[in-house]
Amino acid sequence: MTPPSTRARERRVQDEPRQDPGQGAEERRRGWLSGVNDVIDRHVKSVFATPAVAFVVLMMIFPIAYTLYLSLHDWYGSTTSPPTFVGVDNYVRIFSNDPRFWDALGRTLLFTGLAVSIQTVLGVAIAVLLHRQFAGRGLVRSLMLLPMIATPVAVALVWRLLFQPELGLLNDMLMAVGLSPSAWVADSSIALFCLVLVDVWEWTSLITLVTLSGLVALPTEPMEAAVVDGASAWQRFWLITLPMVRPVIVIAVVFRLIEALKTFDPIIVITQGGPGFATETLNIYIYNTAFQYQQLGYASALLLVFFAIVFTLAAVTLSFRRGKASS
Amino acid sequence: MMTETQQQARRAYRRRALVRTAGFYLLLAFVLAPFMFVFLYMVATSFKSPLDINSGSFTLWFTPTLDNYRDVLLGTDFLAFTVNSLVVAGCSTLIALVIGLPAAFAIARYKMPRLGAVILSSRITPGIAFLIPWFIIFSQVGWIDTYQALILSHLLVNLPLVTYLMVSFFEDFPEELLDSAAVDGASAVGTFVKVVLPVTRGGIASAAILGFVFSWNNFLFSVVIAGRDTRTLPVAVFEFMSYGSINWGAICAAATVMTLPVIVLALLVQRHIVEGLAGGSLKG
Numbered sequence: 001m002t003p004p005s006t007r008a009r010e011r012r013v014q015d016e017p018r019q020d021p022g023q024g025a026e027e028r029r030r031g032w033l034s035g036v037n038d039v040i041d042r043h044v045k046s047v048f049a050t051p052a053v054a055f056v057v058l059m060m061i062f063p064i065a066y067t068l069y070l071s072l073h074d075w076y077g078s079t080t081s082p083p084t085f086v087g088v089d090n091y092v093r094i095f096s097n098d099p100r101f102w103d104a105l106g107r108t109l110l111f112t113g114l115a116v117s118i119q120t121v122l123g124v125a126i127a128v129l130l131h132r133q134f135a136g137r138g139l140v141r142s143l144m145l146l147p148m149i150a151t152p153v154a155v156a157l158v159w160r161l162l163f164q165p166e167l168g169l170l171n172d173m174l175m176a177v178g179l180s181p182s183a184w185v186a187d188s189s190i191a192l193f194c195l196v197l198v199d200v201w202e203w204t205s206l207i208t209l210v211t212l213s214g215l216v217a218l219p220t221e222p223m224e225a226a227v228v229d230g231a232s233a234w235q236r237f238w239l240i241t242l243p244m245v246r247p248v249i250v251i252a253v254v255f256r257l258i259e260a261l262k263t264f265d266p267i268i269v270i271t272q273g274g275p276g277f278a279t280e281t282l283n284i285y286i287y288n289t290a291f292q293y294q295q296l297g298y299a300s301a302l303l304l305v306f307f308a309i310v311f312t313l314a315a316v317t318l319s320f321r322r323g324k325a326s327s
Numbered sequence: 328m329m330t331e332t333q334q335q336a337r338r339a340y341r342r343r344a345l346v347r348t349a350g351f352y353l354l355l356a357f358v359l360a361p362f363m364f365v366f367l368y369m370v371a372t373s374f375k376s377p378l379d380i381n382s383g384s385f386t387l388w389f390t391p392t393l394d395n396y397r398d399v400l401l402g403t404d405f406l407a408f409t410v411n412s413l414v415v416a417g418c419s420t421l422i423a424l425v426i427g428l429p430a431a432f433a434i435a436r437y438k439m440p441r442l443g444a445v446i447l448s449s450r451i452t453p454g455i456a457f458l459i460p461w462f463i464i465f466s467q468v469g470w471i472d473t474y475q476a477l478i479l480s481h482l483l484v485n486l487p488l489v490t491y492l493m494v495s496f497f498e499d500f501p502e503e504l505l506d507s508a509a510v511d512g513a514s515a516v517g518t519f520v521k522v523v524l525p526v527t528r529g530g531i532a533s534a535a536i537l538g539f540v541f542s543w544n545n546f547l548f549s550v551v552i553a554g555r556d557t558r559t560l561p562v563a564v565f566e567f568m569s570y571g572s573i574n575w576g577a578i579c580a581a582a583t584v585m586t587l588p589v590i591v592l593a594l595l596v597q598r599h600i601v602e603g604l605a606g607g608s609l610k611g
Contacts, residue, residue: 044515045437052430052490056445059483060452063460070460077463126358134351140359145600147362149593151544153561154582157568158369161575167380169368201362209601262453265546269565283455290459291551303456314451 064307071301077294090301101302103277104285105309111192111281112260115199120253122200123207128237130208131215141212144205152202156269159198160185163270185271188278195279198266203259207252214248215241254317261310282306369586373579380575395580405581408563411474415549415559416542419478423485423538424531431493432519435500443494449487454547457483462551472554480548485538488603492537495602496530497523533596537603540589560585 071090073083094101162168163184171181185191226236264283273280290299374391399405434443470476508518546561553562564581
């Protein structure tokens with residue numbers, strides 16, 4: 001088979017001489033409208049892409065440039081007193097004089113690391129369990145989708161009720177097995193772990209379904225050879241299956257890492273960053289700084305630091321993946 | 328002819344297979360239960376009277392009541408919130424299709440990977456990065472608490488989703504159809520509208536449904552930009568909590584009503600959901 005790009009080039013080479021002589025006559029015959037059409041055709045790339053480019057510039061690049069500008073200013077969102085230029089003061093404050101930022105950063109990394117590790121292990125394990133023929137396979141796959149697609153606010157509200165010390169089901173379950181009830185999200189020493197639990201509940205299925213699609217696409221020969229060679233099921237999993245699906249799993253994990261850093265809905269709904277600041281991640285801290293305290297300049301500086309952290313982490317994990325793939 | 332021992336061996340094998348199957352389904356139920364009980368709990372609580380909810384121990388044996396649904400649907404502006412959600416999700420999805428379909432075609436056919444990367448990068452960027460500047464701009468032009476501001480902000484969710492879902496559909500588009508349209512003298516735009524779009528309508532429907540679902544579910548943009556008149560469902564239901572004592576039955580009823588359409592829609596396009604959730608790098 002010829003690759004599509006080569007085919008396209010061949011076609012262009014064949015087509016061009018045939019079209020050129022007739023084009024002038026045809027243009028005269030079809031008149032004005034076809035002239036417009038030809039202009040569109042000649043610039044078809046830009047005609048198709050311009051609306052999206054305009055959107056990207058207007059809605060994405062411009063706001064980020066504006067954030068950069070604001071981050072060098074002090075501003076409390078008032079129309080009467082405009083932003084005052086303070087240079088890099090906001091950044092100096094972040095790195096030298098804002099323990100709340102460092103605490104939030106630590107919590108964000110702890111939350112993300114824990115949630116994504118647990119999701120990955122559980123998700124892959126469940127995928128291996130589901131990777132077989134059985135009656136009800138389609139139904140199980142559909143059910144696994146539910147935690148991810150249900151409205152996050154709705155799900156978070158239900159979790160908030162589950163965590164209620166007096167009314168919630170979780171304490172009923174603890175007491176049913178003879179344990180003492182817990183304060184759950186009201187206890188600042190475990191609140192963050194409760195939110196990890198919610199994130200694991202919500203997103204384990206993503207790792208499962210991605211891994212499952214990787215498993216389905218695997219060639220069967222290496223596995224058959226291993227069976228012939230007498231490898232145990234455990235050996236087959238660690239030495240054959242896992243290395244082969246690893247690229248797919250890594251993509252899903254990177255994606256989850258980026259998303260988990262930005263977790264917002266469940267935290268705002270269940271704890272609002274409390275008790276105290278026990279569950280205030282960077283995203284929540286920035287949200288509060290901007291929309292509760294109206295410190296828009298400082299929030300912008302925090303935002304750009306957060307942005308840099310997310311992008312660095314994404315780039316590092318992706319380059320790590322590329323390094324692995326080439327070795 | 329089967330000997331006695333062969334028959335016995337076969338029966339033993341069958342019995343073992345049966346035990347294994349039963350064990351598998353038991354394990355499956357054990358794995359699925361934690362994922363499902365949250366929904367069961369939500370629906371069960373939505374049918375409970377305050378007395379049953381406050382009784383202190385959870386039971387599935389209670390006299391169901393529709394009071395919570397009546398309180399939510401008739402006692403609040405639930406219909407107005409639903410209309411807000413429908414308008415915002417519907418309009419932003421429509422605009423996302425109008426802008427995103429040609430862009431996806433350009434990325435897939437005219438090889439514009441940089442445009443694709445930029446559009447996708449909005450998935451990596453924290454949403455709040457767009458929100459602070461947009462909040463300021465919308466405040467200054469008096470657009471806070473308007474549909475147009477909400478629709479624009481939801482486009483940041485919708486457009487990347489529609490674009491990268493459609494890129495893979497357009498990449499798979501049969502070359503021959505484009506060739507024959509070109510031979511017939513159709514313009515590029517004409518070909519796109521009359522040939523490409525009708526052939527990929529299944530993909531477009533999936534992208535539209537997913538875009539709608541993501542917009543319907545969005546909370547971060549709505550909670551900042553919506554006001555009294557344009558509150559979408561997630562914002563409104565979240566705010567039910569701040570009215571003095573929390574009526575959990577009503578909240579669970581609202582959560583159920585809000586989630587149900589999403590689940591129905593999403594199950595229609597479940598093949599594309601994983602791809603939609605996990606960025607353009609994967610096919611589910």
